[in-house]
Amino acid sequence: MNIAQSPLIRKLGNFVVLSDGDLKVLEGLHRRRRTFAAGRDLVHEGQVSAAAYILAEGWVCSYKLLRDGSRQIVDFQIPGDFLGLRSVLFRTADHNIEPVTEVEASEVQESDLLNAFNTTPRLATAVLWAASRDEAMVVEHLVSIGRRDALERTAHFLLELSARLILVGRGTRAGFACPLTQYHLADALGLSPVHVNRVLRELRECELLTFQKGQVIIHNFEALVDLAEFDHAYLDQDGPLLR
Amino acid sequence: MNIAQSPLIRKLGNFVVLSDGDLKVLEGLHRRRRTFAAGRDLVHEGQVSAAAYILAEGWVCSYKLLRDGSRQIVDFQIPGDFLGLRSVLFRTADHNIEPVTEVEASEVQESDLLNAFNTTPRLATAVLWAASRDEAMVVEHLVSIGRRDALERTAHFLLELSARLILVGRGTRAGFACPLTQYHLADALGLSPVHVNRVLRELRECELLTFQKGQVIIHNFEALVDLAEFDHAYLDQDGPLLR
DNA sequence: CGTCGGGTTGATAACTTTCAAATTTCGTGG
DNA sequence: CCACGAAATTTGAAAGTTATCAACCCGACG
Numbered sequence: 001m002n003i004a005q006s007p008l009i010r011k012l013g014n015f016v017v018l019s020d021g022d023l024k025v026l027e028g029l030h031r032r033r034r035t036f037a038a039g040r041d042l043v044h045e046g047q048v049s050a051a052a053y054i055l056a057e058g059w060v061c062s063y064k065l066l067r068d069g070s071r072q073i074v075d076f077q078i079p080g081d082f083l084g085l086r087s088v089l090f091r092t093a094d095h096n097i098e099p100v101t102e103v104e105a106s107e108v109q110e111s112d113l114l115n116a117f118n119t120t121p122r123l124a125t126a127v128l129w130a131a132s133r134d135e136a137m138v139v140e141h142l143v144s145i146g147r148r149d150a151l152e153r154t155a156h157f158l159l160e161l162s163a164r165l166i167l168v169g170r171g172t173r174a175g176f177a178c179p180l181t182q183y184h185l186a187d188a189l190g191l192s193p194v195h196v197n198r199v200l201r202e203l204r205e206c207e208l209l210t211f212q213k214g215q216v217i218i219h220n221f222e223a224l225v226d227l228a229e230f231d232h233a234y235l236d237q238d239g240p241l242l243r
Numbered sequence: 244m245n246i247a248q249s250p251l252i253r254k255l256g257n258f259v260v261l262s263d264g265d266l267k268v269l270e271g272l273h274r275r276r277r278t279f280a281a282g283r284d285l286v287h288e289g290q291v292s293a294a295a296y297i298l299a300e301g302w303v304c305s306y307k308l309l310r311d312g313s314r315q316i317v318d319f320q321i322p323g324d325f326l327g328l329r330s331v332l333f334r335t336a337d338h339n340i341e342p343v344t345e346v347e348a349s350e351v352q353e354s355d356l357l358n359a360f361n362t363t364p365r366l367a368t369a370v371l372w373a374a375s376r377d378e379a380m381v382v383e384h385l386v387s388i389g390r391r392d393a394l395e396r397t398a399h400f401l402l403e404l405s406a407r408l409i410l411v412g413r414g415t416r417a418g419f420a421c422p423l424t425q426y427h428l429a430d431a432l433g434l435s436p437v438h439v440n441r442v443l444r445e446l447r448e449c450e451l452l453t454f455q456k457g458q459v460i461i462h463n464f465e466a467l468v469d470l471a472e473f474d475h476a477y478l479d480q481d482g483p484l485l486r
Numbered sequence: 487c488g489t490c491g492g493g494t495t496g497a498t499a500a501c502t503t504t505c506a507a508a509t510t511t512c513g514t515g516g
Numbered sequence: 517c518c519a520c521g522a523a524a525t526t527t528g529a530a531a532g533t534t535a536t537c538a539a540c541c542c543g544a545c546g
Contacts, residue, residue, distance in 0.1 A: 064386050067472050072389040074382050086375055094379055094477055132329055136337055138381055139317050143307050145388045146315040146433030150502075181524065190389030192503050197526060212525095213511085229310050234337055393534070424492065435535050440494060455493095493542080500535070510525065516518085 006030070007080030007168035008054050012126040014167055022123050025116045029054065029108050036103040043084060043097040051107045053083040058103035059179055062095045063187065073188040075138060076100070076161070076180075080168040085131055088113070101179045136234040145190045148228070153189050154199045156228035158209060158216055163235045175209075175217040249273070250323030250411035251297050255369040257410055265366050268359045272297065272351050279346040286327060286340040294350045296326040301346035302422055305338050306430065316431035318381060319343070319404070319423075323411040328374055331356070344422045379477040388433045391471070396432050397442045399471035401452060401459055406478045418452075418460040 009026060012018060018026070033056070036042055042060060043049055055077050063073040074095060077083055087093040088110050117124035137160065144153045161178070165171030182200070186193040204210050208224050210217045218224065252269060255261060261269070276299070279285055285303060286292055298320050306316040317338060320326055330336040331353050360367035380403065387396045404421070408414030425443070429436040447453050451467050453460045461467065 064382070066386070066390055070390050072386040074385055086378065089371065090375055095382070128332065132333055135329065135378060135381075138378075138385060139307070139338070142317055142381060142385045142388065143309070143315040145385065147309055147313050183524080193524090194504075194526085195502055198502095201526080426492080436492095437494085437536075438534055441534095444494085487546105489545090491542105491544090494540080496537105496539085498535100498537080501533085503530100503532070505530085506528090508525105508527080510523105512521100512523080514520085514522105516520095 006056065007078075007170070008056075009080075010168050011080040012123075012130065015129045016122055016126045018126070019120075019122070022120050022126075025120050025123060029112060029116060030056075030106045032107045034105055034107055036099045036105065038099050038101050038103075041096055041098050042103075043087065043093045043095075045093055045096050047087075047093045048091060049084060049087045049093050051109060052085050052088045052113060053105035053107055055079050055081050055083060056104045056106060058105075059100040060097055060103055061100055061184065061188070062097050064095050071187050072190065073184065075134065075141070076184075076188070078161075078164055078168065079170060081134075082127070082130065085127075100184065133235065140234065141188075150189070150191055150195055150199045151202060152228050153191075154185065154196065155203065155208065155224050156230055157185070157189060158211070159224055159228055159230045159232075160235065162216070162218065163232045167235070173218060173221050175215060177214055178211065178216045179214055249299065250321075250413070251299075252323075253411050254323040255366075255373065258372045259365055259369045261369070262363075262365070265363050265369075268363050268366060272355060272359060273299075273349045275350045277348055277350055279342045279348065281342050281344050281346075284339055284341050285346075286330065286336045286338075288336055288339050290330075290336045291334060292327060292330045292336050294352055295328050295331045295356060296348035296350055298322050298324045298326060299347045299349060301348075302343040303340055303346055304343055304427065304431070305340050307338050314430050315433065316427065318377065318384070319427075319431070321404075321407060321411065322413060324377075325370070325373065328370075343427065376478065383477065384431075393432070393434055393438055393442050394445060395471050396434075397428065397439065398446065398451065398467050399473055400428070400432060401454070402467055402471055402473045402475075403478065405459070405461065406475045410478070416461060416464050418458060420457055421454065421459045422457055 006026075009018065009023065012026075034053075036058075038058075042053075045064070057079055059076055059078055060083065061073045061076045063071050065071045083097060083105065084093065117127070140156075140160070144156050148156060162171055162173070162176055165176045166173070170176060182196045183193050185191075185200075186196045189196065191199070200211050204212075206223075207219045208227065209219055224230070249269075252261065252266065255269075277296075279301075281301075285296075288307070300322055302319055302321055303326065304316045304319045306314050308314045326340060326348065327336065360370070383399075383403070387399050391399060405414055405416070405419055408419045409416070413419060425439045426436050428434075428443075429439045432439065434442070443454050447455075449466075450462045451470065452462055467473070
């Protein structure tokens with residue numbers, strides 16, 4: 001794959017203008033490509049992990065397991081996202097990571113990462129930015145679960161996914177391919193799978209969006225945004241901020 | 244106040260051993276002390292803010308407001324915590340900050356902060372650590388709201404507060420002073436104030452803990468930890484990690 | 487005193503889960 | 517290409533948890 005097509009570059013390009021030098025360094029991080037099978041945990045809680053990953057293809061989710069067997073998915077990562085940045089800096093993973101689909105990712109050693117940051121501060125800024133965006137997403141997720149009802153919450157979640165996918169060229173306002181099951185949605189949204197099903201039906205019947213057969217089709221973007229009180233300021237930049 | 248008593252230093256000291264040089268730099272950050280009245284927002288969403296703060300005395304909360312007037316408190320900050328680290332790096336606040344009590348805080352300019360980091364990398368590590376811990380707390384909060392029922396959730400929240408307060412010398416395993424109202428709890432836990440009241444009653448009647456008149460008294464620490472599935476690994480270090 | 491911000495309680499309503507079962511989809515081997 | 521079994525989706529009914537509404541109480545404070 002041409003480096004310029006990489007979803008990471010595409011994403012970072014929304015935040016900062018990357019020089020040829022930046023691109024070269026980024027390319028360097030993309031050696032050591034690895035593939036992971038769906039379903040088999042990539043990282044488990046408590047694991048003393050060595051590497052971070054840049055997701056090139058496929059989806060993963062970060063989650064925590066509770067004693068009673070229920071789980072809470074904290075976040076999904078899609079192409080262009082970092083995996084385990086924090087685990088690298090702090091040596092121990094505080095959550096599990098499961099590939100939702102087969103995944104291709106570049107393994108990044110701690111030293112290479114720090115090196116890249118030292119060489120190209122602009123890159124460091126961009127990555128920090130991305131990390132900060134991820135944090136903002138977790139906060140927004142928290143707000144959703146705490147104060148939005150199931151319908152709003154689901155709509156918000158799918159809109160956020162949509163915005164993120166558009167940013168890496170994997171979706172449009174009309175919809176996107178989505179490998180998640182209703183169980184994934186349930187674990188992410190803090191709902192039961194059965195209720196997720198009903199909510200999806202309602203969204204469909206209101207002609208807001210359809211989620212079927214791995215496809216999300218957005219019928220009425222405006223109405224969804226309004227329903228979910230979705231504010232994409234925290235995801236979308238209106239063009240690069242650093243030039 | 245003697246600098247050695249500062250809650251920030253006390254907290255960071257749990258993560259890294261601070262040299263005299265580190266302490267000196269930290270002390271430098273503590274000029275420009277300011278006081279804020281309870282209830283009047285310190286930062287509001289969208290504000291283009293300039294400074295971060297180190298909380299010396301009092302509690303604040305970070306929250307988001309929804310259209311229907313409900314709010315979700317994302318986190319509380321207690322003495323020794325940083326305020327608005329992210330807003331400084333990214334220029335715009337994505338949430339509101341309200342003092343729960345009267346607050347004393349040291350204003351820190353972006354430049355001073357970056358300067359301190361450059362001078363004393365160990366300090367930068369410690370602060371990063373603290374920031375990372377905050378992130379882990381938000382994640383744990385998310386899990387609570389998503390997958391724990393009201394009782395477990397409340398217990399977990401109060402245990403976490405307890406652990407944090409102990410770390411800065413403001414509490415013991417037996418309890419702590421807590422200026423929060425039941426409304427604060429409700430907004431943090433994603434519950435209604437009425438239900439919080441009932442939950443607190445139940446915790447009291449089960450002789451687990453009492454929350455009354457601004458005091459949290461922990462009657463049965465073990466049972467609470469078990470009920471809440473509380474794992475303080477993410478808060479407590481078993482002694483400093485960097486020497 | 488009267489008001490106001492908390493706290494407390496009961497009754498009812500709303501939302502979501504759980505349980506159970508049927509149906510559809512999808513990957514794999516025949 | 518079809519059959520089969522497992523996984524995912526769908527639906528109904530009943531139960532459970534939490535929210536809402538409506539009072540009432542109490543102590544602080546002007």
